[in-house]
Amino acid sequence: MERKVVSAERSIAALKNHSEAEKKRRARINAHLDTLRSLVPGTSKMDKASLLAEVITHLKELKIQATEASEGLLMPLDIDELRVEQQEGGLHGGPCVITASICCDCKPGVLSDLRQELDALHLIIMRAEIATLEGRMRNVFVMSSCGGGGGDTKAHQFRGGRHPPGLEIHT
Amino acid sequence: MERKVVSAERSIAALKNHSEAEKKRRARINAHLDTLRSLVPGTSKMDKASLLAEVITHLKELKIQATEASEGLLMPLDIDELRVEQQEGGLHGGPCVITASICCDCKPGVLSDLRQELDALHLIIMRAEIATLEGRMRNVFVMSSCGGGGGDTKAHQFRGGRHPPGLEIHT
């Protein structure tokens, strides 16, 4: 019956260690989650799951940004492309950043039309870039809007020879 | 005593719902973790905490990569800069590649003068890029020359003039 007492004590100690280990594990995970919160803006008081979702979107976003940065000078030669992305940053009520890029044939009238459309938006142009390559042209505009909308990145991508509404391209 | 039975049943149902909700919550989080595993390479069968750590490092890495990518678009705001480099390839008497970049204030007449100068060189323009940022402009021209001359650096002074049609950039 002495055995029983000893084994009982050992069991208690083991259980205690177990719970402690588990607590430590949770602490580790939560610490990582906290650093993620500090890394991704606008996730300070977010849900654990929502935080992970936001991390995922941010990761994809950065991956796209990095890849298109490495091949930044490349442009599709066969297809026309128009992309409008609202970047994250409007969460704090501040101005959101909109990146618009268009790639098409380098024909007269394109630039003036493009500028008219951009002027109609009344946005603050932070950076403008125009590049030409073998008869093709690509414009990239980084603009700032005062009205801070949702923080979600709504990206419209038009591929193929179709031109989106609101932007008439001379062909 | 009927009351007690009813309340007991309610408690059981509530508890069941509770556990179910918690299970669903865990499933959501784990799903997000799974997508993170699919996103970050080499974390297929990794620890939950280690996965998060790896996600953090990857996030920082991508952030740096994206930042230094956008740094390629940065230009000095305080000093004017003109660079002409002859890339290797023209050593064998074949066509060499010349890269010229100029960074200065975005004033009218600069572009037309620049184009005149470039036209005088009779080079094949392989790629042209013009970027503006906060009143500054930067041009990068990658040109091909048929005669393999030396790669000397020349400075030019620009007079007043007009913008070429279709190339007006607002700042």
Next chain:
DNA sequence: ACTAACACGTGACGC
């Protein structure tokens, strides 16, 4: 056998 990691159910707290 011992450690580490996971899922589970439950109590607690906030809207």
Next chain:
DNA sequence: TGCGTCACGTGTTAG
């Protein structure tokens, strides 16, 4: 009050 989230302790399984 119910609903959602969190931390906790425990049972269970793999290396």
